[in-house]
Every structure is written in structure tokens, then in C-alpha cells.
Amino acid sequence: MSVAAETDLHRVFRAHPERRYIMFGGKGGLGKTTFSAATGYWLAKQGHRVLVFSVDPQASLSDIFQRDIFGKGPVKIMDNLWAQEIDADGHIRAYQQQIRQKILDMYGLDKVPEEIDNYIEAASAEPAMEESAIFDAVVDIVVTGEYDYYIYDLVPLGHALYYLSMAKVYDEWINKITHLREQMREYEQVASVMKRQKLTEEDQILAELQDIKQRINMSSSILTDKEKTGFFFVVIPEEMILLDTKKAAELFAKFDVPILGYVVNRVLPDELATQNVPDYLKNRIAMQNRYLEQIRSTLGKDVLAYVPELERDVTGLPAIERLATIMYGASS
Ligand SMILES: Nc1ncnc2c1ncn2[C@@H]1O[C@H](COP(=O)(O)OP(=O)(O)O)[C@@H](O)[C@H]1O
Numbered sequence: 001m002s003v004a005a006e007t008d009l010h011r012v013f014r015a016h017p018e019r020r021y022i023m024f025g026g027k028g029g030l031g032k033t034t035f036s037a038a039t040g041y042w043l044a045k046q047g048h049r050v051l052v053f054s055v056d057p058q059a060s061l062s063d064i065f066q067r068d069i070f071g072k073g074p075v076k077i078m079d080n081l082w083a084q085e086i087d088a089d090g091h092i093r094a095y096q097q098q099i100r101q102k103i104l105d106m107y108g109l110d111k112v113p114e115e116i117d118n119y120i121e122a123a124s125a126e127p128a129m130e131e132s133a134i135f136d137a138v139v140d141i142v143v144t145g146e147y148d149y150y151i152y153d154l155v156p157l158g159h160a161l162y163y164l165s166m167a168k169v170y171d172e173w174i175n176k177i178t179h180l181r182e183q184m185r186e187y188e189q190v191a192s193v194m195k196r197q198k199l200t201e202e203d204q205i206l207a208e209l210q211d212i213k214q215r216i217n218m219s220s221s222i223l224t225d226k227e228k229t230g231f232f233f234v235v236i237p238e239e240m241i242l243l244d245t246k247k248a249a250e251l252f253a254k255f256d257v258p259i260l261g262y263v264v265n266r267v268l269p270d271e272l273a274t275q276n277v278p279d280y281l282k283n284r285i286a287m288q289n290r291y292l293e294q295i296r297s298t299l300g301k302d303v304l305a306y307v308p309e310l311e312r313d314v315t316g317l318p319a320i321e322r323l324a325t326i327m328y329g330a331s332s
């Protein structure tokens, strides 16, 4: 019986069993979804219950698992492995409906006046509304705690940063308002007991604000929880990507995202260099080698894996398994 050497990625998971929220971040198209699926597959094979989930409207988990997953809740892929694609738009529509119902109940109407309805529609087009829907959905998934591992297939980097910074802004903003409300409440309690009715309303608003704040905190704390979260950066050996990644890594550090390491994807296989390949490919290999050298000297031990460019896209369980074996070693 041969014992395969433990890969660095495998070692990181073994060394940090408490990190149950796993994320692969990086620019679009570098392999985040692919690595999320392969990691989920491997963890499930190791006997953990795993949910891979995404808020990306592009339904990329459906593509890689070759299953219709979008907006269907957690869909079982195989033993121990579930995948879920959140339909943020659907959440917004449900939220709109809730607001409409509140208005109908409050004023005893059977139809929401057109002006107000237009307003509700317009408000839903705000990016903040989508953020909020995503916050809600992510929190709903994570608070249930049904899985050993949650692999959060992130939206591209820019969005994730925006999401984190929004969380900070919302949080500060809500803190301020909550504080003001609390002060007002104290003041009103002293000023008059006649304002009972008003006070109750204020209490409701305050409670709602605190609820939003708690949800935002929970959602952004998942990304920044040093004990429970493991964040991997995906890069490829190309100049622009390396520059962007450096900037992003600095920003992520500012938001306290706990980066476990880097995974370099799409490395042209070594054996090509020894074969009789056309100049075109020779040049590409030489170029990659320059960037790989740069990666080794700047990121060094933080690089946990070099993943080769495979001959075709990674879709379906056999291809996912093959990639998981490259990243983590054989499963059994
Ligand atoms: N190592 C690889 N070899 C071959 N194809 C890959 C590899 N990594 C990713 N791909 C393919 O590249 C495309 C983009 O990958 P994906 O994981 O969807 O990127 P992201 O989620 O970062 O946008 C997909 O079609 C995927 O199958």
C-alpha cells in the first residue's frame, strides 16, 4: 500500500478543523467556483457534511455540478454534499410583497396605490436592497448550522470588497441611528407619559434597526471571523492578475479577512516544456515561468497549491474528483 504525501491544502484543513466557513476569492473566471466544488467534494468524501453555496446570479454551481440548482434551496449532489444557489432577485421580490402586504393591512386597502407601488419598485433597484437580500439569505443559511462546512462561492472580488465595505458603512450608520433613538426614548420617557402611542412606534423602529444591525454583523462577521473562517486567494500566473491581487490582499487585510493562503491556477504542465511544442506555446510557457518565479519570490510559502491547466473545463463529478485529487490528494 502506498501512502500519498499530504498536500499543503490538505494540511491546512487538518491543522484548522475549526475553520468551517471556507471561501475562495479572486477575480472572475480564475477558478473560484471550480475550487469551491472540488473542496466541497473532497470534504464530503472525508465524511463531513458540506454545503457549497453561491449568491452569484450566473448560476455557476448549476454548470459545474450539471444540475439545476438555482433558487431551489439546498440540492443534494452526493453523500454528504449539498449545493445551493441563492436567488437574490427572488428574495427582493418576496420582500417587496411583504411591504405591500404591510401597507394593505395597515390602511385596510385591497390594492396598493400606484404611486406607492412605483416607489417600492424603484427602491428595489437600489444596490443596497440587493446587498440586504444577500445578507439575509446568507445569514439564514449559516445560522441553521446544519453542516460541518460551509463553502461560500463568492462573487468576484470587487463585489466581495464592496459587500464588506457596505457592511461597515451600514453598521456605523445603524449604530448612530440606534444611539439617537435610544437617547430620544429616554428623553420622551421623562418628558411625557402621554406619548405612549408614539413611544411604541419608536420602540418598533428601534427594534427593527437593531435586528438589521445584528444580521449585517452576523453576515460580515462570517467573512472576517478569524477562528471559523478560512479564506483562499485564487490567482493565475499573469501580470495584471498579480497586480490586482496585491491591491486586493491589502484591502482584505484592512477588513480583517483571515487569508489562509493562495492557490495558483492554470499552470501549464511542466512536461509540455520537454515536448516538441510550437513556438507559440513555448513562449507562453516562458512567460508563465517568469510570473511563477515572481509568485514564488513574493508569496513563497503562502502558496498552498499550483493547479495545472487541464485539457478541458471542469464540469461533472468525475472532473471535480480529478481536480480534488490534484488539490488534496486521493480521498481514500
Ligand atoms: N485548472 C483548470 N483547468 C481547466 N479549466 C479550468 C481550470 N480552472 C477553471 N477552469 C475553467 O475555467 C472557467 C472559469 O472557472 P470558474 O471556477 O467558474 O471561475 P470563477 O468562479 O472564479 O469565475 C470554468 O469554465 C472552469 O471549468
Ligand SMILES: [Mg+2]
Binding pocket: 029, 032, 033, 034, 056, 060, 153, 154
Ligand atoms: Mg464563480
